[in-house]
Amino acid sequence: MLKMFSSLPRICATLALAIGCQQITLSAATPDQAAASLAQTALTNSGAMEILASLTTEIGPRLAGSAAEKRAAGWAVERFKKYGFDKVWTETFPLPHGWARGVEQAEITSPAPQPLTVTALGGSVATPLQGIEAEIALFKTYDELLAMPSNSLAGKIAVVTQPMIRAQDGAGYGALNKMRTAGPAEAARRGAVAYLLRSLGTDTHRVPHTGGTHYAADAPPIPAAALSVPDAEQLDRLVALGKPVRISLKLTPHDLGPITSQNVIAEIKGREKPDEIVLLGAHLDSWDLGTGAIDDGAGVAIVMAATKMIRDLPVPPRRTIRVVLFGSEEPGVIGGKAYAEVHQAELSHYVITAEPDLGQGPVYRFQTGVANPDEPTLQRIRATLLPLGVLPGDNSSHGESDVGPLAMQHVPAVTLELDATDYFDLHHTPDDTFDKVKPERINQSTAAYVAFTYLAAELAGDYRQPATAPAK
Ligand SMILES: [Zn+2]
Incomplete structure (x- = not known):
């Protein structure tokens, strides 16, 4: 006092x-x-x-x-x-x-052709100009992707659809952050040619969430984008029907050096x-x-x-x-x-x-x-x-x-x-x-x-x- x-x-x-x-x-x-x-x-x-x-x-x-x-x-x-x-x-x-966004387009090409809403992750490399078209390997959790042996995803687009938990202190984001920041490098280590994740977001709008990602020295940089939550759930349902699902993805961001x-x-x-x-x-x-x-x-x-x-x-x-x-x-x-x-x-x-x-x-x-x-x-x-x-x-x-x-x-x-x-x-x-x-x-x-x-x-x-x- x-x-x-x-x-x-x-x-x-x-x-x-x-x-x-x-x-x-x-x-x-x-x-x-x-x-x-x-x-x-x-x-x-x-x-x-x-x-x-x-x-x-x-x-x-x-x-x-x-x-x-x-x-x-x-x-x-x-x-x-x-x-x-x-x-x-x-x-x-x-x-x-430095990094600048370009065109970002994705669609399901088979078995039920339809557009998807995506946005490139910050720092992502571009796809070839004509895009990438490949079968997807979908994982319901990030740990399921990490459990895959090396080269098991060769030629595929890896997709992770783990939902984020809503929390007052934002802990749901911390728990899944690696799915975005390290996911592309982990998928590339297993042979994937591109990486898509369910947006780290708690909304249900058809709006994807961007955010930075980091490549690793021991894996090739592969194009990486986020799906909006409804699009990720659409893929969950389609994959559950049992037929192979194919996606085409086109991203044209630039590395500004x-x-x-x-x-x-x-x-x-x-x-x-x-x-x-x-x-x-x-x-x-x-x-x-x-x-x-x-x-x-x-x-x-x-x-x-x-x-x-x-x-x-x-x-x-x-x-x-x-x-x-x-x-x-x-x-x-x-x-x-x-x-x-x-x-x-x-x-x-x-x-x-x-x-x-x-x-x-x-x-x-x-x-x-x-x-x-x-x-x-x-x-x-x-x-x-x-x-x-x-x-x-x-x-x-x-x-x-x-x-x-x-x-x-x-x-x-x-x-x-x-x-x-x-x-x-x-x-x-x-x-x-x-x-x-x-x-x-x-x-x-x-x-x-x-x-x-x-x-x-x-x-x-x-x-x-x-x-x-x-x-x-
Ligand atoms: Zn901030």
């Missing part, structure tokens, strides 16, 4: 000449109250919707390494400068394989501990089919809106707040890995990191990944988040996507878990558009972020020292 109130005179002294000081001191006697007040404001109008509308409308889809992704970076730089951030800069990094991408970085300098950094991330790139509203435009809007609210306070918090809008997350966290490498020498200054990359929210749980989950300022953060509907979680956070490489190098991380129950209905599809985002959901997420970020920067807790460590 003593610590809580001891910060007050200093804030007021600094605020003595600032317009609005009186209001702030009346409505926010403690940092906890200031955070709660910021969160209340965010619940009704965080500014996140305006940011998201601008990004998804004025820029649109933002494929990794594309001219549109570069325009998005310029858009972000301009916004952060307009918001009055103390420092705004861009860091360029190489992207080994080595190009560049970039991370955009912006800072609010801490008033007392400028070298201590609270780092928030989100990723600016998106897949090309939709406009990347929920993945990860929502995350960009949440961190930009939350930090703009803190920037607008008459006095900044004690610690520096750094926002990193990463480039090229979708092809494999390329921007996140590049950032962790370039900033290696300063990682010990990062006091905590967080990233929203699972849609619009709301935030329903606060997970930590720290040395001392019972540290008193974390308890105060939990107490401030609870009235927003955010439950305390456990200490198993490893940081989301782009900040994962930082967490792997022992930067303390938290996850303000976004409710992902309906996220995978839209994820990586043409339906990932602005109209799907609801103000009350993204505002609540921004409220949780602004409260957490303000308190982490203002209370200056140490999340690296185990509570049981001997006193220095």
Whole structure:
């Protein structure tokens, strides 16, 4: 308690000449109250919707390494400068394989000719220009494919139709992710000439979900695409009738070769501990089919809106707040890995990191990944988040996507878990558009972020020292 109130005179002294000081001191006697007040404001109008509308409308889809992704970076730089951030800069990094989508067509040629709805996986190679026509080998689970001996699929198109489970924490995606990222390489190892999977999605629309895939050095790269859920179920029924099923597939994506991408970085300098950094991330790139509203435009809007609210306070918090809008997350966290490498020498200054990359929210749980989950300022953060509907979680956070490489190098991380129950209905599809985002959901997420970020920067807790460590 003593610590809580001891910060007050200093804030007021600094605020003595600032317009609005009186209001702030009346409505926010403690940092906890200031955070709660910021969160209340965010619940009704965080500014996140305006940011998201601008990004998804004025820029649109933002494929990794594309001219549109570069325009998005310029858009972000301009916004952060307009918001009055103390420092705004861009860091360029190489992207080994730029990729652009082409034609994507598939049809059943026998025994019941009809079209199929597919989309190429990001990074897929093209089919020959005339396409590939072959018998399929259909597996109801990914493990069934993995159980096949080498060369057993020679000349066939491998198809995996395992459904994804809907879950609030998005665990259904994690459980099946390898079916997309490693499936083509596993099918190629067994002799397949192409690979189709049931989309990693929880909707039943005739809309396929794209997403990145990775080839292996010991297997030839084969064309790979996702079927919409109804098309995958159509194939399940047709194969169950017992006749061989043949499919023709035509994909014409291009490998653009080595190009560049970039991370955009912006800072609010801490008033007392400028070298201590609270780092928030989100990723600016998106897949090309939709406009990347929920993945990860929502995350960009949440961190930009939350930090703009803190920037607008008459006095900044004690610690520096750094926002990193990463480039090229979708092809494999390329921007996140590049950032962790370039900033290696300063990682010990990062006091905590967080990233929203699972849609619009709301935030329903606060997970930590720290040395001392019972540290008193974390308890105060939990107490401030609870009235927003955010439950305390456990200490198993490893940081989301782009900040994962930082967490792997022992930067303390938290996850303000976004409710992902309906996220995978839209994820990586043409339906990932602005109209799907609801103000009350993204505002609540921004409220949780602004409260957490303000308190982490203002209370200056140490999340690296185990509570049981001997006193220095
Ligand atoms: Zn994402």
